Amino acid sequence: MKSRLYSLSVKLGSLAAAMMAVFSVISVKTACMWLTYQPEEPEEIRALKKR
Structure with a gap:
C-alpha cells in the first residue's frame, strides 16, 4: 500500500x-x-520564447 502511494x-x-x-x-x-x-521575467524563462 505504501509503495502504491509513493508511486502515485x-x-x-x-x-x-x-x-x-x-x-x-x-x-x-x-x-x-x-x-x-x-513583473520582471527571469532570464531562463525568456530563453523559452520562440524567436
Whole structure:
C-alpha cells in the first residue's frame, strides 16, 4: 500500500512539474492585463520564447 502511494505521488508530482513548465512558456508569450503591473521575467524563462 505504501509503495502504491509513493508511486502515485511521484506520477502526480511529475505531471504537476510538466504543467508548470507549459504554463510558464504560455505566460511568457502573453502580456499582463493590468497596465500598471508587469513583473520582471527571469532570464531562463525568456530563453523559452520562440524567436
